[in-house]
Amino acid sequence: MIVDTHAHLYYGNLLEQIDGVIERAKSAGISKIIAPAVDVKSAKKILELSEKYDLVYGAVGFHPCDLKKLEMTDIKLIEKFASNNKVVAIGEIGLDYYWDSSEKEKQKRFFIEQIRLAKSLNLPVIIHTRDSLEDAIEIIRAENDGKLSGQFHCFSGNVKQVEEICEFGNFYFSFCGNITFKKYSGIAVIEKVPADKLLSETDSPFLSPEPYRGKVNEPSRVVHSIEFIAAVKGLNQNEMKKIMFENALKLFF
Template structure:
């Protein structure tokens, strides 16, 4: 049993064969999927997917690259959705200094507002962090994010940054990039992350693992991430699956 803790199966890349993709995930032992909606367009379709399938849940939030588009009523909308029985987290939220689509100060404001919302409603947060390690950690600390905890999605930072996140009650999640042959740092960090704080994901349709690198990713491929993680940790795939599944069930309070 595996859990894909971060996917975007509502993305247009799946419009032609979404049902088959979901069936392949089930056939490969994926028993839960956290599907992420991150702006005005993707939040409703992520909720709809979670309503359609018992084993799919949703996270809702506002992505940093879209921060400039978020209005006060959008934050109120997200808060109202937090009452939905299939919404298990706020995310993905954070900072992205790679894509120059929203000013840093706007990203910062939107990030902080959503951390405060998570504390208000008592949900964990899913963090998107690209080229903004210092500022993400500082903001999480300043806003008391340890109160909610959450997950550092598709982690790409250093072990030093990971340690700071672990100290704030966060899980560290790895996706397809950790399977790449040249992924020295992610492999080294995964080796050090405590088993009780480890999660796995796909970020489908993005970041497909080896040997599908460069192709469309899908939830069934989380098994390949599990195999790599188990090898790095020196344990069986079955044990890795059991541990990461338990971690995800605890974090997202899944039945």
Template sequence: MLIDTHVHLNVQAFDEDRHEVIQRARENGISHMINVGFNRETIPSSIALAEQYDFIYSTVGWHPTDAKDMTPDDLEWIESLCRHEKVVAIGEIGLDYYWDTSPKDVQARVFREQIRLARKLGMPIVIHNRDAHHDVVQILREEKAAEVGGVMHCYSGSWETAKMCLDMNFYISFGGPVTFKNAKQPKEVLEKVPLDRLLIETDAPYLAPHPYRGKRNESSYVRLVAETAAQIKGISLEELAGITSRNAISIFGIK
């Protein structure tokens, strides 16, 4: 049993063969998928997908690259959707300093508002962090995110930053990039992350693992991430799968 803890099955890249992609994942031992809704367009379709398949769950949140578009009504909307039985976390939320689409101060405000909402509702959060390690950790600390914890999605930072996140009750999740031959730092960090805080994901259709790098990613490929993680940890694929699945069930409250 494997769980893909971060995927975007509802996006346009899967419009032609979505059901087949989902079936391939099931045939490859993927028992559950956490589909991520991150703006006004993707949140409703993510929940609809979770309603269609009993083994798919959804998160709802506002992505930092779209932060400038979020209104107070949107935050209330997200809060109302968190009551849905298939919604398991708020996210992906965070900071993105790579894409220059929303001002940093607006990103920070939207990030803080959603952490506060998560604490109000007692829900975990899924963190998007691109080129903003220091500021992400600082905001998580200041907003007391350790009260709810969550997932550092597709982790790309240093071990020092990972330790700070672990101390704040976060799981560290690795995706396709950890399988790349030149991925020295992600491999070193994964080796040090405690097994009881380790998660795996695809972020499909993005960041396909080796040997599909550069092509469309899909949930079935999470097995390749698991194989790499098992090799780095020096354990069997079966053991790695069991541990990471139990971790995902724990943080997301999957039934």
């Protein structure tokens, strides 16, 4: 049993072949897929997909790179979407200074308010960071009152930051297919993350693992990342799958 905790199923290159994507996921042993929104349009599509496919669940939120035309009052839309019983998290939310460093304060305000919404709804958060992890950690530290839990998706931090995040308690880490690339330099980071804080994800359609690098990624390929992490952790693949599955159930279900 496997959970792909992060797959953007609504993007065209997946959506146009969605039946096949779902069938291949099932064949690979995937029993649940979480599709995180980035905006209102994707949130609506996720709810449609979750209604059609039993194994598809949603997360709803505003991605930090999709805030330009939004006002804080738009967060009410996320609250409305989150009332659907197949929504299991608020996300994908966070900070991104790589693609957009012009509105850092607006990103922070939206991040904080969506975190507070998640706490009020008793939902975990799915966090996106790029060139911004230090600020994200500081915000989580300030907002963490014992009611906050979540996932640092596509984690790219260092060993010290793993230690800081682990101090928060109920936060998990996931890694994408790029960990299988020859030049990946974060082995020590994977080693540092406790096994009971690891989740599996693809970030489909992005970051397809070897031997599919450069191609459209999809949930079925999560097994390659799991196999890699298992080897780093000195576990067999089935043990790693079981641990990650149980971790996903604890956080999201």
